[in-house]
Amino acid sequence: xxxxxxxxxxEAQKRRIEQQLPLYISTLSAPKKIKDAMNYSLEAGGKRxxxxxxxxxxxxxxxxxQIGIPAACAIEMIHTYxxxxxxxxxxxxxxxxxxxxxxxxxxxxxxxxxAGDGLLTFSFQxxxxxxxxxxxxxxxxxxxxxxxxxxGPEGMVGGQxxxxxxxxxxxxxxxxxYIHRHKTGKLLAYSVIAGAIIxxxxxxxxxxLEQFAHHLGIAFQIRDDILDIEGSVELIGKPIGxxxxxxxxxxxxxxTLDGAKEKLEYHINEAKKFLFSVEMKHDILEYMCNLxxxxxx
Amino acid sequence: xxxxxxxxxxEAQKRRIEQQLPLYISTLSAPKKIKDAMNYSLEAGGKRxxxxxxxxxxxxxxxxxQIGIPAACAIEMIHTYxxxxxxxxxxxxxxxxxxxxxxxxxxxxxxxxxAGDGLLTFSFQxxxxxxxxxxxxxxxxxxxxxxxxxxGPEGMVGGQxxxxxxxxxxxxxxxxxYIHRHKTGKLLAYSVIAGAIIxxxxxxxxxxLEQFAHHLGIAFQIRDDILDIEGSVELIGKPIGxxxxxxxxxxxxxxTLDGAKEKLEYHINEAKKFLFSVEMKHDILEYMCNLxxxxxx
Numbered sequence: 303x304x305x306x307x308x309x310x311x312x313e314a315q316k317r318r319i320e321q322q323l324p325l326y327i328s329t330l331s332a333p334k335k336i337k338d339a340m341n342y343s344l345e346a347g348g349k350r351x352x353x354x355x356x357x358x359x360x361x362x363x364x365x366x367x368q369i370g371i372p373a374a375c376a377i378e379m380i381h382t383y384x385x386x387x388x389x390x391x392x393x394x395x396x397x398x399x400x401x402x403x404x405x406x407x408x409x410x411x412x413x414x415x416x417a418g419d420g421l422l423t424f425s426f427q428x429x430x431x432x433x434x435x436x437x438x439x440x441x442x443x444x445x446x447x448x449x450x451x452x453x454g455p456e457g458m459v460g461g462q463x464x465x466x467x468x469x470x471x472x473x474x475x476x477x478x479x480y481i482h483r484h485k486t487g488k489l490l491a492y493s494v495i496a497g498a499i500i501x502x503x504x505x506x507x508x509x510x511l512e513q514f515a516h517h518l519g520i521a522f523q524i525r526d527d528i529l530d531i532e533g534s535v536e537l538i539g540k541p542i543g544x545x546x547x548x549x550x551x552x553x554x555x556x557x558t559l560d561g562a563k564e565k566l567e568y569h570i571n572e573a574k575k576f577l578f579s580v581e582m583k584h585d586i587l588e589y590m591c592n593l594x595x596x597x598x599x
Numbered sequence: 600x601x602x603x604x605x606x607x608x609x610e611a612q613k614r615r616i617e618q619q620l621p622l623y624i625s626t627l628s629a630p631k632k633i634k635d636a637m638n639y640s641l642e643a644g645g646k647r648x649x650x651x652x653x654x655x656x657x658x659x660x661x662x663x664x665q666i667g668i669p670a671a672c673a674i675e676m677i678h679t680y681x682x683x684x685x686x687x688x689x690x691x692x693x694x695x696x697x698x699x700x701x702x703x704x705x706x707x708x709x710x711x712x713x714a715g716d717g718l719l720t721f722s723f724q725x726x727x728x729x730x731x732x733x734x735x736x737x738x739x740x741x742x743x744x745x746x747x748x749x750x751g752p753e754g755m756v757g758g759q760x761x762x763x764x765x766x767x768x769x770x771x772x773x774x775x776x777y778i779h780r781h782k783t784g785k786l787l788a789y790s791v792i793a794g795a796i797i798x799x800x801x802x803x804x805x806x807x808l809e810q811f812a813h814h815l816g817i818a819f820q821i822r823d824d825i826l827d828i829e830g831s832v833e834l835i836g837k838p839i840g841x842x843x844x845x846x847x848x849x850x851x852x853x854x855t856l857d858g859a860k861e862k863l864e865y866h867i868n869e870a871k872k873f874l875f876s877v878e879m880k881h882d883i884l885e886y887m888c889n890l891x892x893x894x895x896x
Binding site for chain 1: 632634690709712716717724728735737740746747750756757760764
């Protein structure tokens, strides 16, 4: 596909995911308040990179993307729960997220915690209930094991803990990569792996795609840190320079801005190297690499 | 089995579960702090009623209880996560739990939230990784679907939301039962259902056991409310009368203490009626009914 077609494809998939997310919530038999709180953050927008990586991977293997939509939505729910909890007063204490008041600013702390708990739990239900003849029970179990690892203490939760423990301390590049590999990288990687599992990828393909996603995840985080310095408040939806103000450990702080940009380029190139080594279509995932390297929000 | 043998059986199972819980945490590749915070609340003791209901149900079907230990531990982790989050300052703001400082009093709010998130997520991994030839992938998927329903917005999370929304308001008996059926009842019921799924129960047996567990769950909650009035602070490990002080909606407040006791007896009798209607051994689950009706902590 040419870049315009890829853009059209990704935009169409994004719309599908954004239409589906509130539908899942609306059919829940649960108190209105928790559904409102869950929906509020799901509908706050965002780039939907994780679900798009999943459907992009399915496409790369020549599979119908539609079968990946429920799992893609589950990943977006896990990502959204992590944002809600990270924004809490006792964590990062953020008032704004994507230009809108954070969940606890609207619903209060207790309901924000519960909305996160609800999204996390429901995402496992979504995957366990995937109904498609091509997704066997064995595949669902693999999808759930890998999701729990990516999101739990050995993944995202562990990364957030390491991030909070590292606050105010001078970290090495190794420490910083541990944090981001876990806090952001594992769920990004899972998005690719989940698509590959659904598409019946071989063990060897899975291993290469894991390397691809690993480098993509680090690149994603470096770009995030760079945007905190060079970005536009209107596009990012939160104040510029907040990392520096909060004494956050970032790649530019550790490597200088130029050093961070070099590192970004290195990881994007590595990601592409692994991507091209897998026998499948590459156009959409390559486009997404470039998007992540140059995104302005 | 006679009552003494049942006590010995339950005590041995409890020990097994309590030995296994920290082993699961210790093998996690995660920052020490999150493992400590998860373990702290898992090791705080408690009656372990949920995991014992699971292994008790397995025993009732003549199955080896050992195959249920990982799932039993997963349920105890979900229960523990819910206690950690419920105790938070923005929720019930409790300083003591089972006679020990609550999780956030020791580890701070942020790590308490993350410890809960970690336990919730890891419990799904535990069930998805159940390795036993008698537990097929289809069974694992069923166990995960039911767990997510019992713990999520349609279950425990929904019940906690309804409970918080009902605070300070005058609730009807119906409102109160909605809260407890969801907040406590669904996970208790799941404990029985999970055991029955692992034991290959029929659809009809599952339905009857669901009714059994439903009544048992309400009885459990009524006894809890009664203990808040009649209990001993040493045995309960938290202040007596805190429900009244916090204007909590309780069965005694709605029905008088005598009315609550009558209701408790009614639900225990209903539970036993459904229990006896299932063709299997009844001794252990009957014993647990009596335990729940008369427990002093």
